Amino acid sequence: MIGTWQQHIALNNDSNAFEALYLHLMPGLSRFAISFVKDAAAAEDIVADIFAALWGNRNELLKIVNLKVYLFTSVRNACMNYLQKRDRITFYAFEDMEVVLEPLVTQANPEQQLIAGEMGRAMQLAIEKLPAKCKLIFKLAKEEKLKYKEIAVILNISVRTIDSQVAIALQRIHEAVVMHLVK
CATH class of the missing domain: 1.10.1740 (Rna Polymerase Sigma Factor; Chain: A)
Structure with missing residues (x-):
C-alpha cells in the first residue's frame, strides 16, 4: 500500500x-x-x-x-x-524523554470490557514505569508495528538493543499483569 x-x-x-x-x-x-x-x-x-x-x-x-x-x-x-x-541544548538522551502511549480500544460485552479495562490499566501502569528508552522502543515495535531493523535505523541503535529492550518491557508488563490477576 x-x-x-x-x-x-x-x-x-x-x-x-x-x-x-x-x-x-x-x-x-x-x-x-x-x-x-x-x-x-x-x-x-x-x-x-x-x-x-x-x-x-x-x-x-x-x-x-x-x-x-x-x-x-x-x-x-x-x-x-x-x-x-x-x-539550546546540544544533545537529548532517551533517558530524558517521556513517551506517551495510547490505550488500546476493544469492543466486547460489558464483562469482557471490564476485565479488559482492568488489564489495560495494569498494562498501562507497567508501561508508564518503563525507562524512557525502553518505552520508546516498545511503542515503535508494538504500537507502530515497526520491524526491529526499522527501529534500529530510526533510533540509530543495534537490533540487539531493541530485542533486549522489548524483552525487558514485555517481562515487566507480564509481571504487572500477573500481580494484578493474583490480587
Whole structure:
C-alpha cells in the first residue's frame, strides 16, 4: 500500500495518493513526535513540514527504499532539531524523554470490557514505569508495528538493543499483569 502510493506520487504527481499516504501515516508520526517534543501543536507542525518537504521532493521519492522508516527518521531528526533550537541544548538522551502511549480500544460485552479495562490499566501502569528508552522502543515495535531493523535505523541503535529492550518491557508488563490477576 505505502509502496503503491509512493510510486503514484513520484511518477504521476498524484495528490490523492499523497493524501492517502498522509492520512495513513500522520497519526503514528504525530504520536512519535509528541513523545519527543511534548507539544501537540509543535508535533503536528513538524510532521506537516516533513510531508511538505516530501511533496516538494516527490520526484526523488523512488530513491527511498523504506518510506515509513525514512519518515520516522525524518520526524526524529526534526524533533531533535526543534528541541535543540527551543532549549539550546546540544544533545537529548532517551533517558530524558517521556513517551506517551495510547490505550488500546476493544469492543466486547460489558464483562469482557471490564476485565479488559482492568488489564489495560495494569498494562498501562507497567508501561508508564518503563525507562524512557525502553518505552520508546516498545511503542515503535508494538504500537507502530515497526520491524526491529526499522527501529534500529530510526533510533540509530543495534537490533540487539531493541530485542533486549522489548524483552525487558514485555517481562515487566507480564509481571504487572500477573500481580494484578493474583490480587
